[in-house]
Amino acid sequence: MFVVAMGLAVASVGHAAPAPQAAPATTAAAPAAAATPAAATPAKADANDPMLAMDGAPRMLPVAGVGQPTPGEWRLQGQVTKNGERALKFHDYILVPVITVISLFVLLLLIIVIVRFRKAANPVPTKTAHNTVLEIAWTLIPVVILAAIAAPSIGLLQAQYKAPPANAVTLKAIGNQWYWTYEYPGNGGIELTSNMLKEKDEVSGKDRARTDEDGPRLLATDQRVVLPVGVPIRLITTSNDVIHSWSIPAFWVKLDAVPGRLNETSFTIEKEGVYFGVCSELCGARHGYMPITVEAVSPAVFAAWVKAKGGTMPGSTPAPVIAPAADNGAAAANAAGPVENATAAAPVTTQAATANAATAGTAGR
Numbered sequence: 001m002f003v004v005a006m007g008l009a010v011a012s013v014g015h016a017a018p019a020p021q022a023a024p025a026t027t028a029a030a031p032a033a034a035a036t037p038a039a040a041t042p043a044k045a046d047a048n049d050p051m052l053a054m055d056g057a058p059r060m061l062p063v064a065g066v067g068q069p070t071p072g073e074w075r076l077q078g079q080v081t082k083n084g085e086r087a088l089k090f091h092d093y094i095l096v097p098v099i100t101v102i103s104l105f106v107l108l109l110l111i112i113v114i115v116r117f118r119k120a121a122n123p124v125p126t127k128t129a130h131n132t133v134l135e136i137a138w139t140l141i142p143v144v145i146l147a148a149i150a151a152p153s154i155g156l157l158q159a160q161y162k163a164p165p166a167n168a169v170t171l172k173a174i175g176n177q178w179y180w181t182y183e184y185p186g187n188g189g190i191e192l193t194s195n196m197l198k199e200k201d202e203v204s205g206k207d208r209a210r211t212d213e214d215g216p217r218l219l220a221t222d223q224r225v226v227l228p229v230g231v232p233i234r235l236i237t238t239s240n241d242v243i244h245s246w247s248i249p250a251f252w253v254k255l256d257a258v259p260g261r262l263n264e265t266s267f268t269i270e271k272e273g274v275y276f277g278v279c280s281e282l283c284g285a286r287h288g289y290m291p292i293t294v295e296a297v298s299p300a301v302f303a304a305w306v307k308a309k310g311g312t313m314p315g316s317t318p319a320p321v322i323a324p325a326a327d328n329g330a331a332a333a334n335a336a337g338p339v340e341n342a343t344a345a346a347p348v349t350t351q352a353a354t355a356n357a358a359t360a361g362t363a364g365r
Contacts (some may be wrong), residue, residue, distance in 0.1 A: 006013050062273075067080075067273055068216055068219060069216075081269060086156055090152055090153070112299065160252070164232045164266035169186065169234065173238075174238055175238075175244025175279065176239070176244075177242065177283060177284050178286035179290055188310065190306065190311040192225065193223060194221045197210035197220045199217065208222060218289070219291045221291055225295065226298055228295060236268070239258055244286060252267070253265060269296045273288055273295075276291060277291065277294070278291050
């Protein structure tokens with residue numbers, strides 16, 4: 001009986017004071033970060049420490065009207081990339097005026113036809129069949145308008161797909177039904193899984209509900225993509241199932257994610273902040289529930305985040321550790337030249353290929 005009583009006492013204490021490891025995690029960290037002690041948040045860190053946010057990203061709050069839709073807004077979102085600024089000017093100062101003039105002109109013609117050629121004012125219909133000048137005019141004028149629009153449009157399209165420089169940060173976005181996974185091939189293979197945050201009345205158990213600090217409803221995610229400002233970004237997209245589309249309106253970026261194929265574009269973010277997007281390709285029943293959240297930070301904060309996730313920055317990879325030679329004779333032999341029957345195993349890497357033409361059709365599957 002004494003043993004039974006002691007067992008019940010221990011069980012009751014276990015239920016009353018659960019171990020710290022059982023506390024609900026605020027969000028799922030990337031596999032690479034979970035295995036790295038550097039990703040752990042210090043217990044007594046400064047409140048402004050960029051590593052304190054729930055998802056391991058810097059503590060940055062979204063700003064209303066920046067990087068997200070605004071109620072009642074009829075214009076395009078404010079742009080934070082060079083291509084976006086160029087496209088916004090093209091839209092506001094070329095497309096909108098041309099469309100407005102053409103629409104008013106067509107409306108004027110309709111009014112003239114209604115008033116002048118109605119039955120009461122024109123009881124005897126005209127028998128005119130052709131007007132050479134008019135036919136030439138209504139053929140050439142639209143051609144001239146289209147040519148004037150095409151010139152800046154083609155230049156903008158070309159700028160969007162300009163090859164990024166060698167120092168670009170590579171982000172690989174992989175579409176799934178219905179969430180996104182991300183990889184940073186150039187930063188030690190960091191991996192993230194990003195799901196939409198649900199509302200308080202939609203979650204149960206240990207799931208984290210959306211708050212205003214996360215972002216708007218249907219746009220906030222549990223894992224944010226972190227990218228540096230002022231540094232070229234190489235975006236690579238693919239898919240594991242159906243066609244998706246990675247789209248951030250404030251970046252002027254919309255790139256399809258096609259199964260078995262790698263698509264690429266580049267952009268440079270010029271302003272820090274939190275920016276939201278969505279999958280812009282009809283991909284199934286929950287197409288409207290796979291948003292995208294990007295947190296643009298300074299290069300220094302990005303480097304700290306990469307370190308916290310267990311990754312590395314280009315050029316900071318530690319040198320490989322070479323085991324000491326058994327004797328000086330073996331060391332001298334190795335220094336003299338390659339050994340054919342070497343027994344050391346070749347290093348194994350799990351980093352996905354991003355520019356290998358031979359494997360481009362299978363990467364990301």
